[in-house]
Amino acid sequence: xxxxxxxxxxxxxxxxxxKKGKKLSTxxxxxxMVDLGFLLITFFIFTTTMSQPTAMRLFLPKDAxxxxxxxxxxxxxxxxxxxxxxxxxxxxxxxxDNSASNFKSSNFKDIRGVLxxxxxxxxxxxxxxxxxxxxxxxYRNVIDILxxxxxxxxxxxxLVDILDxxxxxxxxxxxxxxxxx
Amino acid sequence: MGRAKLPRKSTSIDMTAMCxxxxxxxSFFILTTKFKPAEAIAVTTPNSVAAKVAPDKDFVMIIIxxxxxxxxxxxxxxxxxxxxxxxxxxxxxxxxxQAFKKANFFGAPLSSIASFVSLPEDQRKGGNLPGIxxxxxxxxxxxxxxxxxxxxxxxxxxxxxxxxxDNLSKYPxxxxxxxxxxxxxxxxxxxxxxxxxxxxxxxxxxxNQSGEKRAE
Numbered sequence: 001x002x003x004x005x006x007x008x009x010x011x012x013x014x015x016x017x018x019k020k021g022k023k024l025s026t027x028x029x030x031x032x033m034v035d036l037g038f039l040l041i042t043f044f045i046f047t048t049t050m051s052q053p054t055a056m057r058l059f060l061p062k063d064a065x066x067x068x069x070x071x072x073x074x075x076x077x078x079x080x081x082x083x084x085x086x087x088x089x090x091x092x093x094x095x096x097d098n099s100a101s102n103f104k105s106s107n108f109k110d111i112r113g114v115l116x117x118x119x120x121x122x123x124x125x126x127x128x129x130x131x132x133x134x135x136x137x138x139y140r141n142v143i144d145i146l147x148x149x150x151x152x153x154x155x156x157x158x159l160v161d162i163l164d165x166x167x168x169x170x171x172x173x174x175x176x177x178x179x180x181x
Numbered sequence: 182m183g184r185a186k187l188p189r190k191s192t193s194i195d196m197t198a199m200c201x202x203x204x205x206x207x208s209f210f211i212l213t214t215k216f217k218p219a220e221a222i223a224v225t226t227p228n229s230v231a232a233k234v235a236p237d238k239d240f241v242m243i244i245i246x247x248x249x250x251x252x253x254x255x256x257x258x259x260x261x262x263x264x265x266x267x268x269x270x271x272x273x274x275x276x277x278x279q280a281f282k283k284a285n286f287f288g289a290p291l292s293s294i295a296s297f298v299s300l301p302e303d304q305r306k307g308g309n310l311p312g313i314x315x316x317x318x319x320x321x322x323x324x325x326x327x328x329x330x331x332x333x334x335x336x337x338x339x340x341x342x343x344x345x346x347d348n349l350s351k352y353p354x355x356x357x358x359x360x361x362x363x364x365x366x367x368x369x370x371x372x373x374x375x376x377x378x379x380x381x382x383x384x385x386x387x388x389n390q391s392g393e394k395r396a397e
Binding site for chain 1: 197350355376377380
C-alpha cells in the first residue's frame with residue numbers, strides 16, 4: 001500500500017485496505033433544474049391562457065304570426081346582407097328593385113366598410129341590418145357577420161330566411177364571378 | 182502605499198432561491214391548468230370579439246359538427262335522469278337510466294337512443310354517430326329534446342344554453358337548431374367562440390378605448 005493511515009494511534013484502527021472517505025461537497029449545480037422549471041412554467045402559462053373559449057350572446061325575437069305584429073323598418077334605413085357559398089357576401093340597400101340593379105357583391109373584408117358607410121349615412125334609429133344566410137353558407141360565415149354587427153356597434157339586426165329570388169340572384173352572380181376568373 | 186487588493190469574488194450565484202420561486206410558480210400553474218377533456222366530437226369553433234367567458238357549469242350545449250350533425254350535451258345528472266324517465270314513460274323507449282345519466286352527450290334518433298347509451302363510452306365517438314335528426318322540419322327531434330330540457334328545468338334557474346358549431350357546418354343545421362329553440366321559447370342563447378382582438382379603428386374599438394362598458 002502506498003498510503004498509510006496516519007490518524008491518531010489511540011483509536012480503533014481500520015483494516016489496512018479501508019480508505020478514509022473523502023468529504024464531498026453537498027452543493028449541487030441547480031442551473032439545469034432551474035432551466036427545466038422555467039421551461040415548464042412557460043409551457044403552462046401559454047396553455048392556460050389560450051384555451052378559454054368565449055361566448056357570444058344572441059337574443060332571438062319571438063315569432064310574430066300576424067303581419068301587424070311584426071316590426072316595421074324604414075326602407076331608407078335598411079341594408080340587407082346575403083351570405084353565399086365560398087365566403088361570398090352580397091348586399092342591397094332598401095328593397096330589392098325589379099331589375100336587381102342595387103344588388104351588389106362584396107366579401108368579408110369589404111362588408112365592414114359598406115356597413116360603416118351605411119351607418120354614417122343613416123339616422124341611428126332607422127338603421128336595421130337584415131342578415132339572410134343562404135343554404136350554402138357556413139356557420140362560420142354567420143358568426144362572422146354577427147361579429148361584424150358587434151364590431152360596428154350596430155344595435156338592430158335580424159336573421160331572416162332567404163327568399164327564392166335572392167337565392168337565384170346569388171347563384172347567378174356566383175356563376176358570373178366564376179366565369180370572369 | 183500599495184493599492185488595496187480587491188478580493189476575488191466568485192462568479193457562481195446561489196440558485197436555491199430562484200429555484201424555489203420557479204417551482205412554486207410551476208406547481209401553481211400545474212394545479213390551475215384545466216386540461217380540455219378529450220372530446221368525442223371534434224369541433225373547430227369560429228373566432229369572435231366577444232369578451233365574455235363561456236360558462237362551464239349548469240349548461241345545455243348543442244354541438245354541430247362539420248357535417249352538420251347535431252348533438253346534445255348537458256352536465257346536470259338529475260336533469261338527465263328526469264329526461265330519461267320522461268322518454269321512457271311517453272315513448273316507451275326502454276332506456277337504461279343509469280347509462281343515460283353517465284353519457285356525456287346524445288346524438289342518435291330517439292328510436293335508437295337506448296342502444297346509443299348502452300354502447301361503451303370509448304365507442305361513442307367519431308364521425309360514425311348518427312346525430313339528432315333535425316333536417317326534416319316536420320320531424321325535428323331536437324324540438325322534443327328541448328321540450329324535455331325545458332320541463333326538466335321547470336321551476337329552476339334556466340340553464341346556460343350554449344351552441345357550439347364547427348366552422349364548416351352549413352347554415353341549415355344552425356337554422357334547424359334555432360327553430361327548435363324558438364319553438365320552446367328559448368330565446369336567449371350563447372355561441373361558443375374563440376376570442377379575437379377587436380380590429381383597430383372600428384366603432385367598437387373606439388368605444389372600448391373611451392372606456393364605455395360593452396353591452397353584452
